[in-house]
Amino acid sequence: MTTRRSVDAVLFDWGGTLTPWHSLDLVAQWYPYAQVYDPVHAAGLAQRLFDAEESIWRRQRESGGAEGTGNLARVFEIAGVDVGSWQHAEAMSAYLEAWDPHTYTDPDVVPLLEALRADGIKVGVLSNTMWPREHHEAVFARDGVLHLIDGAVYTSETAAGKPHAAAFRAAMTAVGVDDPARVVFVGDRPWDDVHGAQLVGMRAILVPHSEIPEHQQVPVDVVPDAVVQRLGEVLDVVRRWNSGD
Numbered sequence: 424m425t426t427r428r429s430v431d432a433v434l435f436d437w438g439g440t441l442t443p444w445h446s447l448d449l450v451a452q453w454y455p456y457a458q459v460y461d462p463v464h465a466a467g468l469a470q471r472l473f474d475a476e477e478s479i480w481r482r483q484r485e486s487g488g489a490e491g492t493g494n495l496a497r498v499f500e501i502a503g504v505d506v507g508s509w510q511h512a513e514a515m516s517a518y519l520e521a522w523d524p525h526t527y528t529d530p531d532v533v534p535l536l537e538a539l540r541a542d543g544i545k546v547g548v549l550s551n552t553m554w555p556r557e558h559h560e561a562v563f564a565r566d567g568v569l570h571l572i573d574g575a576v577y578t579s580e581t582a583a584g585k586p587h588a589a590a591f592r593a594a595m596t597a598v599g600v601d602d603p604a605r606v607v608f609v610g611d612r613p614w615d616d617v618h619g620a621q622l623v624g625m626r627a628i629l630v631p632h633s634e635i636p637e638h639q640q641v642p643v644d645v646v647p648d649a650v651v652q653r654l655g656e657v658l659d660v661v662r663r664w665n666s667g668d
């Protein structure tokens with residue numbers, strides 16, 4: 424029996440999905456930066472940077488993603504950092520180094536993306552992130568994944584963020600597909616990922632292993648189209664849908 428393929432593209436969230444969730448002290452994540460930029464006032468600066476970041480995430484949540492994540496430049500502006508200074512350039516290296524251990528790609532990703540592409544399915548990324556594209560691409564290149572991604576949308580470059588429809592549509596455009604009913608979204612957040620994807624008419628697969636902090640959770644009554652315990656299982660789900668089940 425021949426059935427028309429029903430999935431043209433699979434789009435992935437990044438944090439907690441392509442890269443496994445790590446519970447982190449997000450103020451402490453700013454210390455290495457702050458210690459280089461202003462060693463005398465490092466603790467206060469780390470707190471200010473965290474507060475700036477949080478204020479942006481809060482607006483993203485309260486606006487339903489209509490106000491996106493902005494980018495790190497916005498965080499530095501709010502925190503009063505001089506991004507033209509040599510201290511900032513050196514501090515950025517310390518910041519990225521501190522994040523490095525928490526960005527490793529799930530080992531299921533390379534075989535999964537290779538198999539999806541071998542099935543003729545486009546692979547994309549849609550991440551709510553303040554990081555510039557080059558940081559994400561460096562991480563993907565380090566882990567041998569970059570060449571397996573057909574298109575990626577990082578909300579540091581867009582006006583809207585998940586769960587806003589504009590973010591999901593931009594991700595479809597990035598991989599060159601136009602029918603959301605033929606797109607599957609894979610993510611770890613019920614509101615940003617599952618609810619957002621289903622709102623535009625995509626199917627959504629939940630990876631339910633992230634310990635999302637209480638204050639970041641937006642209550643939502645949502646039922647994912649599938650739940651996988653590990654990322655590799657996405658292939659079975661997509662193949663099942665493509666076989667007409």
Ligand SMILES: [Mg+2]
Nearest residue numbers: 436438439611
């Ligand atoms: Mg995530």
